[in-house]
Amino acid sequence: MKKRRFISLCLSAFVVMTIASCGQEDSRNLVKKNTPTEERVVDLFSPMEKTNPDAENVARTAADLTVAMAEEELGVNVAYWTYTAENYQDRTYDEVALDRARNNMDDLYLLNPNVILTLGAEGKLRDLSGLDSAKNLRDIIRVANTVDGKLVAIPQEVVAYGLFVNMDIFKKYSLELPNTPEEFLECCRVLKENGIETPVGANRWWLETFVFAQAYADLYNGGNTEAEIADLNSGRARYRDYMRPGFEFLKTLIDKDYIDAEKALISEAIEGEGADFLSGKTPIVMAYWGAANTKTAYGETDFEMQVIGFPSSRGQMPVIPMTGWAVGAEAEHAEDALLVMDVMMSDEALQLFAETNRVISPSKNVKVECVPALRSLNDRIEEGVYVLGSNAGMDVEQWGNTCLIVRDLLAGASVDECMVAFDALQDEALGKK
Numbered sequence: 328m329k330k331r332r333f334i335s336l337c338l339s340a341f342v343v344m345t346i347a348s349c350g351q352e353d354s355r356n357l358v359k360k361n362t363p364t365e366e367r368v369v370d371l372f373s374p375m376e377k378t379n380p381d382a383e384n385v386a387r388t389a390a391d392l393t394v395a396m397a398e399e400e401l402g403v404n405v406a407y408w409t410y411t412a413e414n415y416q417d418r419t420y421d422e423v424a425l426d427r428a429r430n431n432m433d434d435l436y437l438l439n440p441n442v443i444l445t446l447g448a449e450g451k452l453r454d455l456s457g458l459d460s461a462k463n464l465r466d467i468i469r470v471a472n473t474v475d476g477k478l479v480a481i482p483q484e485v486v487a488y489g490l491f492v493n494m495d496i497f498k499k500y501s502l503e504l505p506n507t508p509e510e511f512l513e514c515c516r517v518l519k520e521n522g523i524e525t526p527v528g529a530n531r532w533w534l535e536t537f538v539f540a541q542a543y544a545d546l547y548n549g550g551n552t553e554a555e556i557a558d559l560n561s562g563r564a565r566y567r568d569y570m571r572p573g574f575e576f577l578k579t580l581i582d583k584d585y586i587d588a589e590k591a592l593i594s595e596a597i598e599g600e601g602a603d604f605l606s607g608k609t610p611i612v613m614a615y616w617g618a619a620n621t622k623t624a625y626g627e628t629d630f631e632m633q634v635i636g637f638p639s640s641r642g643q644m645p646v647i648p649m650t651g652w653a654v655g656a657e658a659e660h661a662e663d664a665l666l667v668m669d670v671m672m673s674d675e676a677l678q679l680f681a682e683t684n685r686v687i688s689p690s691k692n693v694k695v696e697c698v699p700a701l702r703s704l705n706d707r708i709e710e711g712v713y714v715l716g717s718n719a720g721m722d723v724e725q726w727g728n729t730c731l732i733v734r735d736l737l738a739g740a741s742v743d744e745c746m747v748a749f750d751a752l753q754d755e756a757l758g759k760k
Contacts, residue, residue, distance in 0.1 A: 367403040369664050372427055373437040374410060374420045389683035390483060396679070397670035403663050408433060421727065428452070431657045434664035438480055440471070440648045440717030441727025447474030447719070453654040453661060455481055460672035463690045467715070471649030474719045480651025481672050484686035486615050487713070488536045488646040489704045493610040494631040496523070504635055504643070504703075508541060508576050511638040515585040518610060527580060528600025528609040529591035531737070535729040536613050536716065538573030540637035540644040543714040548641055560722045562757050567746040570729070574742045577733065592737040597624055605629075613637075619700050620685045632700045636707050639714075645707050648716030648726045722756040723749075 371394070394405050410423050421442050427433055428442075428451050438446070446452050454477035455461055461478060465485070472480045492504065497514075500521055505511040518526040546555045546569070558564035581588045590599060597618065603609040605628060618624035619634055636643030652671065654664045670676060674692050681688040681695045687708065688694065697705045707713065717726045732748045 369660050370406045370433040371435040372408045372433040389680045393671045393676040397667040434658040434660045436653050441724050443480045444724045447479040451656050452479040458669045460669050465691050468689045480653040482651040483680050489634040491612045492633050496610040506642040508638045525587050527586045528612040529586045530594040530596045530599040532596045533613045534733045536646045539646045539716050540639040541573040542569040544639035544641040547714045566749040566753050588737045634701050634704045645713040646716050723752045
């Protein structure tokens, strides 16, 4: 099997670690990882880890194994293209992916949820519902990634976000794991009063997870999901009313210096807060499921770590945005790309991926044991308790828009100004009907 360097779903998010944009891509950032000479070629575009692209990464290895399965079974060669941002001033991976897909530059793309919805609505992605592997998908995948009746992306893992907690510090100050926003703020108060300068490590990508947990705890877990989304899509309900509590909560974290807003605004995911968390300087960070398994993230700590859901009115709440692999609608090698996708998303390949990376599989037929630190988060998900950070059934794209508005808050905008931004997004969506 060919040895490659490859990163899988450690974006997130979108969830993503940043990467720069295409169109006029800088050769510093865009890298072609291999150049097959055989006639049947599939071009694959994905992000590359910025901090150390050559480090061994379980997620990259897992995805690479499934690509190798497809190559061997189909007799095709996959050419890898990757992109990396130098810093927060570079354009993001989302912008790169949009440009490349709109210009049919690749065949297979690893996409964040906001890009999936945008390209799906533009008709730039193939319908994957006819793949044999699609028959085994969990319902949550179809809900999140079906655009205009077409399943336009499939992930290799269900990316769940949670709070990563240093239990040694919590035990030192006799703190219980928080369930509600009020309990979380009390934990931060105690930590701050005992000399923890910044109780919560943050970056410019993932603070929206707090917002989603509070905004949609009832919508997704109250038994009335379809009706509430219909009200939002019709304008009978307003996003601002859902989002305000979470933004007021974040504003409190900022005002009380429980997070460092200036640092968060320019920090990449994990790169900005990871060292402080691993050293015990910051006892709480937010991250995706796979970070608890990955040595390049939080897979090896010198302290006891627990991963829990975000505080909400319904207790600890996992947040699940849906990334995914997609095939360009007018890709040069679209038919071979679809065949590669079908192998990569087969139960056999997803079992290999899940066992290698110890993640939640998108296939209802694949299950693996999670690491002890993730059991609390996993239990909630298995109970069916979570909120979606992206949902193609909502006319206003969630993950990307909320991330950008949170950045406005970090930069000094008021909560009311942020709510005006949500009003503008909803009014724009209503105007298109």
